[in-house]
Amino acid sequence: MGRLDHKVCLITGAARGQGAEEARLFSDEGAQVWMCDVLDDLGQPLARDLGAQYRHLDVTDEIAWQELIDEIVATSGAIHGLVNNAAIFRVGRLKTTSSDEFQQVMQVNALGVFLGMKAVAEPMTASGGGAIVNISSMAGLRAAVGSFAYGASKWAVTGMTKTAAVELARKGIRVNSIHPGLIETPMVEDVPINKEGIIRRTPLGRIAQAREVARMALFLTSDESSYSTGSEFIIDGGLNAL
Numbered sequence: 144m145g146r147l148d149h150k151v152c153l154i155t156g157a158a159r160g161q162g163a164e165e166a167r168l169f170s171d172e173g174a175q176v177w178m179c180d181v182l183d184d185l186g187q188p189l190a191r192d193l194g195a196q197y198r199h200l201d202v203t204d205e206i207a208w209q210e211l212i213d214e215i216v217a218t219s220g221a222i223h224g225l226v227n228n229a230a231i232f233r234v235g236r237l238k239t240t241s242s243d244e245f246q247q248v249m250q251v252n253a254l255g256v257f258l259g260m261k262a263v264a265e266p267m268t269a270s271g272g273g274a275i276v277n278i279s280s281m282a283g284l285r286a287a288v289g290s291f292a293y294g295a296s297k298w299a300v301t302g303m304t305k306t307a308a309v310e311l312a313r314k315g316i317r318v319n320s321i322h323p324g325l326i327e328t329p330m331v332e333d334v335p336i337n338k339e340g341i342i343r344r345t346p347l348g349r350i351a352q353a354r355e356v357a358r359m360a361l362f363l364t365s366d367e368s369s370y371s372t373g374s375e376f377i378i379d380g381g382l383n384a385l
Contacts, residue, residue, distance in 0.1 A: 145173025156229030158186030160328035164357040202255030208262040221270035224364040252296030272315020308373030317372035324379030346381030
């Protein structure tokens with residue numbers, strides 16, 4: 144038996160990187176997986192390989208969210224899990240970040256999470272409860288010097304997770320956040336950061352693989368974490384302990 148047998152799960156930002164690993168792992172564990180992203184050329188073939196469903200979704204579009212959730216419930220009969228994984232990263236300090244850049248990051252990383260939780264809350268309650276996993280970051284627990292907008296957006300995710308967890312607990316919905324450090328993903332490869340310096344400071348002496356974060360998302364979506372809600376789960380190789 145799989146750890147997600149008979150569960151219907153939606154993963155945003157699922158076309159590549161961490162979201163793709165979550166889609167693979169959830170499928171392996173028996174979930175009926177719905178993948179969404181804006182990178183359709185990557186997401187569609189992966190979904191076919193996994194036997195999953197794929198839909199284009201701009202996570203900042205409230206109407207598109209509602210239409211997608213309605214389709215999932217109409218097709219699959221329920222929704223039990225949501226992983227809010229979609230995010231973008233921008234480099235820039237307070238002084239150098241433009242208002243347009245700040246709003247763009249907040250729209251995807253914070254508003255997208257808010258809209259996802261809002262859209263699934265009622266149908267997930269009607270499905271008998273479930274779990275929402277919000278992918279935050281270590282930048283949502285400590286200062287993110289050099290990536291001001293990203294840090295602000297991930298602190299927003301951390302705060303929304305706690306409030307949603309309290310509001311939805313009596314409806315049978317658990318809400319938790321995952322806080323990765325440096326992960327080997329295309330998003331990280333696209334930004335100018337000192338990977339070697341981070342590796343030297345990390346007690347485990349390496350960066351994480353996307354699969355390691357996906358395993359935490361699996362645990363938090365499964366019934367194995369049935370008494371965990373409103374909590375932060377850190378995956379950073381021990382860097383936060385310093």
